[in-house]
Amino acid sequence: MAPQPLPDEHHFVRHVRGALVQRVNGKVVGCFPDAFKLRDASETRAAETYISACWLEWHQHDCDLGIQSVVQELSNGRELKARDAFAVVQVKKMKEIGLSRGQRIRVLHEPTEKSPSYTAVRAMNRDDQELLQLIAAEAISETVDLESFVKTTLKHP
Amino acid sequence: MTSSSLQFYRREKVSGLDPAQSLFATLALPRAGVSDTASALSDSFLEILRRTDTTGRIQPRSASIEVTTRKTSLVETLYEIRANAKLMTSRVAMHLDKEWRLSLFRNLDEILDPEAWHDDDPLLAIPSFETFLRFSLFIKPNRQLSLGVSNQGNLLLGWIVGKDRLSIEMLPQDVLRWVLVRYVGDERESAAGQVPLLRLMAVLGPFDPEHWFADHGAAATSR
Numbered sequence: 378m379a380p381q382p383l384p385d386e387h388h389f390v391r392h393v394r395g396a397l398v399q400r401v402n403g404k405v406v407g408c409f410p411d412a413f414k415l416r417d418a419s420e421t422r423a424a425e426t427y428i429s430a431c432w433l434e435w436h437q438h439d440c441d442l443g444i445q446s447v448v449q450e451l452s453n454g455r456e457l458k459a460r461d462a463f464a465v466v467q468v469k470k471m472k473e474i475g476l477s478r479g480q481r482i483r484v485l486h487e488p489t490e491k492s493p494s495y496t497a498v499r500a501m502n503r504d505d506q507e508l509l510q511l512i513a514a515e516a517i518s519e520t521v522d523l524e525s526f527v528k529t530t531l532k533h534p
Numbered sequence: 535m536t537s538s539s540l541q542f543y544r545r546e547k548v549s550g551l552d553p554a555q556s557l558f559a560t561l562a563l564p565r566a567g568v569s570d571t572a573s574a575l576s577d578s579f580l581e582i583l584r585r586t587d588t589t590g591r592i593q594p595r596s597a598s599i600e601v602t603t604r605k606t607s608l609v610e611t612l613y614e615i616r617a618n619a620k621l622m623t624s625r626v627a628m629h630l631d632k633e634w635r636l637s638l639f640r641n642l643d644e645i646l647d648p649e650a651w652h653d654d655d656p657l658l659a660i661p662s663f664e665t666f667l668r669f670s671l672f673i674k675p676n677r678q679l680s681l682g683v684s685n686q687g688n689l690l691l692g693w694i695v696g697k698d699r700l701s702i703e704m705l706p707q708d709v710l711r712w713v714l715v716r717y718v719g720d721e722r723e724s725a726a727g728q729v730p731l732l733r734l735m736a737v738l739g740p741f742d743p744e745h746w747f748a749d750h751g752a753a754a755t756s757r
Contacts, residue, residue, distance in 0.1 A: 409684075
């Protein structure tokens with residue numbers, strides 16, 4: 378099945394490792410632009426050509442429930458750490474920012490067996506720092522602190 | 535605490551720093567032909583460095599001390615990096631605001647926490663931290679900032695003031711890679727660049743860097 382674009386009014390959720398989460402006095406205030414940066418080649422992998430995410434509304438239209446499902450899905454394939462966070466990104470805003478920088482960013486649903494909501498964000502210029510900062514500044518509707526989210530969810534299941 | 539961890543903490547500490555090497559030996563200076571202002575700033579900065587350079591005051595250890603290159607566990611590696619960074623900071627602590635220094639140490643503990651570490655996370659590069667210390671001495675920001683580590687292992691600094699954002703990556707040899715978004719009324723401005731430390735304020739000038747670096751509401755603290 379060919380990759381399908383996410384509807385503009387929907388969101389994707391990007392896992393942000395702790396070192397790229399911005400905190401002030403312990404409180405999450407956002408993400409560094411590098412959270413959306415395509416990684417260069419290393420000894421163990423090729424250079425990234427797209428960034429990975431999960432389609433929030435594929436799970437649930439309710440944000441909290443959707444993030445719960447995303448956390449569950451991601452934890453099946455990788456280890457999540459307490460200081461990690463999840464950036465909930467608006468598809469429409471992401472594409473608008475891309476166009477303002479001369480890039481036709483595509484947000485595509487590319488499910489896998491292990492990750493049914495897997496989403497690839499393609500056609501980002503890997504050297505455009507301003508694009509990344511604009512995404513961090515304008516396209517993120519919410520940055521969810523994993524540790525706090527888990528505590529809150531467990532407290533009020 | 536496991537017995538192997540106890541043995542680690544009991545062993546003779548070998549610093550990754552060369553006590554005979556000045557902390558600021560690799561400071562990159564502007565080339566000839568720069569403006570009078572840049573030259574005056576450079577001279578002032580160099581004077582601070584000369585007064586704080588502790589090369590002569592640190593007694594070199596015995597010649598047999600070498601930085602070992604043995605394979606260490608993740609916990610040990612992160613401990614070494616954290617300890618080295620704090621040691622470097624302590625050498626210039628008299629020129630840093632006390633609250634800034636304490637906040638820095640807390641941030642270092644957080645970003646170098648083994649419990650929060652992913653297997654493929656890049657290690658913080660000490661040359662990047664050297665650049666950060668010189669940045670702190672030169673720019674003297676007093677607004678709370680966020681610290682992170684880039685995909686290349688360089689220290690990241692971030693400020694968010696309202697909707698405005700400034701991020702700076704500390705590269706080795708006093709090179710800074712910066713990117714900002716600033717909203718002036720309904721207008722959005724964005725810019726990015728890579729400059730030597732000594733040129734940062736001049737380059738950020740049109741965007742009012744004090745907007746991010748200065749917290750006018752912060753109380754003065756003793757050092």
